[in-house]
Amino acid sequence: MHNVIxxxxxxxxxxxxxxxxxxxxxxxGLTLIPGIDDQGNPxxxxxxxxxxxxxxxxxxxxxxxIPYPFTGAQRMWTTFTIYAAVVSWLYAIGTILTVIQDQGxxxxxxxxxxxxxxxxxxxxxxxxxxxxxxxxxxxxELSERRIHCVVVEKDREKIEELAVEDLPDYVPGLSExxxxxxxxxxxxxxxxxxxxxxxxxxxDHSNLTIAIxxxxxxxDVQVICQSDSKDSAANMASFGxxxxxxxxxxxxxxFAMMFHSPSMYLVYEWMTAVYGSPLSEFKRPPxxxxxxxxxxxxxxxxxxxxxxxxxxxxxxEADTELTGAPLDTIEGRGTEANTLLEADIQDAVGIIAGTDxxxxxxxxxxxxxxxxxxxFTAARQNQQKKTPIFKAxxxxxxxxxxxxxxxxxxxxILAPLLGDFFRLTRDQNEEWANVLVSRIAGVVxxxxxxxxELDISRLQAPAVFDSLIRRNRVQLKDICTNPKNSxxxxxxxxxxxxxxxVAMLLPDMEEFxxxxxxxxxxxxQESTYQIRYVVNDQQAxxxxxxxxxxxxxxxxxxxxxxx
Amino acid sequence: MNLxxxxxxxxxxxALTLNYGFFIGELDDPSHHNVYELFAALIxxxxxxxxxxxDRAHIGALLLATSLVADLxxxxxxxxxxxxxxxxxxxxxxxxxSSIVSLSGGALLANLTSVILLVVxxxxxxx
Numbered sequence: 001m002h003n004v005i006x007x008x009x010x011x012x013x014x015x016x017x018x019x020x021x022x023x024x025x026x027x028x029g030l031t032l033i034p035g036i037d038d039q040g041n042p043x044x045x046x047x048x049x050x051x052x053x054x055x056x057x058x059x060x061x062x063x064x065x066i067p068y069p070f071t072g073a074q075r076m077w078t079t080f081t082i083y084a085a086v087v088s089w090l091y092a093i094g095t096i097l098t099v100i101q102d103q104g105x106x107x108x109x110x111x112x113x114x115x116x117x118x119x120x121x122x123x124x125x126x127x128x129x130x131x132x133x134x135x136x137x138x139x140x141e142l143s144e145r146r147i148h149c150v151v152v153e154k155d156r157e158k159i160e161e162l163a164v165e166d167l168p169d170y171v172p173g174l175s176e177x178x179x180x181x182x183x184x185x186x187x188x189x190x191x192x193x194x195x196x197x198x199x200x201x202x203x204d205h206s207n208l209t210i211a212i213x214x215x216x217x218x219x220d221v222q223v224i225c226q227s228d229s230k231d232s233a234a235n236m237a238s239f240g241x242x243x244x245x246x247x248x249x250x251x252x253x254x255f256a257m258m259f260h261s262p263s264m265y266l267v268y269e270w271m272t273a274v275y276g277s278p279l280s281e282f283k284r285p286p287x288x289x290x291x292x293x294x295x296x297x298x299x300x301x302x303x304x305x306x307x308x309x310x311x312x313x314x315x316x317e318a319d320t321e322l323t324g325a326p327l328d329t330i331e332g333r334g335t336e337a338n339t340l341l342e343a344d345i346q347d348a349v350g351i352i353a354g355t356d357x358x359x360x361x362x363x364x365x366x367x368x369x370x371x372x373x374x375x376f377t378a379a380r381q382n383q384q385k386k387t388p389i390f391k392a393x394x395x396x397x398x399x400x401x402x403x404x405x406x407x408x409x410x411x412x413i414l415a416p417l418l419g420d421f422f423r424l425t426r427d428q429n430e431e432w433a434n435v436l437v438s439r440i441a442g443v444v445x446x447x448x449x450x451x452x453e454l455d456i457s458r459l460q461a462p463a464v465f466d467s468l469i470r471r472n473r474v475q476l477k478d479i480c481t482n483p484k485n486s487x488x489x490x491x492x493x494x495x496x497x498x499x500x501x502v503a504m505l506l507p508d509m510e511e512f513x514x515x516x517x518x519x520x521x522x523x524x525q526e527s528t529y530q531i532r533y534v535v536n537d538q539q540a541x542x543x544x545x546x547x548x549x550x551x552x553x554x555x556x557x558x559x560x561x562x563x
Numbered sequence: 564m565n566l567x568x569x570x571x572x573x574x575x576x577x578a579l580t581l582n583y584g585f586f587i588g589e590l591d592d593p594s595h596h597n598v599y600e601l602f603a604a605l606i607x608x609x610x611x612x613x614x615x616x617x618d619r620a621h622i623g624a625l626l627l628a629t630s631l632v633a634d635l636x637x638x639x640x641x642x643x644x645x646x647x648x649x650x651x652x653x654x655x656x657x658x659x660x661s662s663i664v665s666l667s668g669g670a671l672l673a674n675l676t677s678v679i680l681l682v683v684x685x686x687x688x689x690x
Contacts, residue, residue: 013614
């Protein structure tokens, strides 16, 4: 990108040369034309007075004829000078205004101010590419937690929206194409404090390009990508993209989970929910025959997953050829009663409206419920701004791709161990999940739990680390105890300990901690602060372990020892 | 032939020659140094400066710097002249004249550097 000053100066070359020439000619003219002084003697204006005269004349101030009244020849020359000066000034000012209003110039200005803001960021930050529904939610949540991020989005209007959004942390935005490697570098890809690139452009190919660019230019930076198809997901995985998120896949797998293990579903929901939202209650979907409207990427994923659960689906699809729908698919949009009746809506147990058109989805559900009031209704909501209408429609299960993606990424950023946790829970059964759900529900009252991580390191847990170096033993329950009352456990559940790359699911409270352990907690938010206090404070840890409030100062320690 | 280069070379060399014309003569003799020549040298030097505005090549930046030096020296010379004659309202003493001419001598050196740089650029370009 060009330097702004040199850009302006280059455009100003001709106007400035014209301005200087006009002034020079006018001044020389005035010094050459003979005049008459107040005594009637021949007189010529000198350079000093000529420059003075032309200066106030050129700026149309006009102090009059100085130092003596002009002769006819001088007045004629002055008339010429007035017009020449005004025209040259207009030209110069006009050029400056044109340069400033120029789209290209403004783009350069915006680009440079963005680059400057990124350079000034000293703390870790994330680059968010694309500013759609998912990114908006994610940026809100990140800035709420004072995790810095910068946004790159092709669409200028969306960047303007970001600029007027009331975020607690300042988020710089740039309207450039993020698939361009220069743009990513300007957004700070190569900076040592860049933690990750999050590609949510809404276009698989762009996400792929961003992922490959980031991985090539900065191999250590975490890359998180949204992918809407298996092909591109496989492609992204092939060059080491850290996390690939397919919202349809996530939803479909959770939906399937609702059929066979509702508690497991709750565990997943709670772990990725935004902290502070009310504990979700859900209606368990009935097993039987379902009607599925729309056989796009969403419909395919849902059908595939619930088929594993033994749930049969009857398909309705408007374009059977394009989507490659099976032969028994009913052709139509599903918004009319006759299509739904053809799909035997009256003896189905549920309906899923999964097209990419929100109005059609709502229409399908309302028509279907009219035909069969007992139906379980599930809808795909494509646009975040339609939330009020979907809420009003009283739907049993709403799938918002933006929310799913944003929450999933937030979980990965706030607690990377969640990935390990989810991997291990896959092998667990419903009873295990039942126990976990009741444990979590016991510590969090009404709102969804917060999930966080703690490393037993010198930086994050100095008190525990020091104790371990001195070969004292510290148990997991020690750090989960209320520092004000050693008999009371804090409202939190340790979900996982990762030690030497081996993960222990739901560790025992008697477990002895080791240096380098990474612990994943979930629970009420205030326990975060209390655990942080315990692992930072020797006295608190000692009190919890022994029940004795040990004196802190050297003098008091000496006195108590002497007794 | 590059018209921009021709025009720039023209103004650079004209600035040098006009500057030289003003500078040459007895150092402290006002009759050897014409005020019109100083004015012309200043204007041409200003135009040469503006023509190098926004040039991002290394030699372009150097040329801009040298011609800015020349402008500064010539403006200083003109201001000394104007101050003594119209503010102090004293006649042009030899001491005043010599300081005006020596200031323009500094500008001459800067203009000479410009022209040398121009020649160097042209020669390396032709290689």
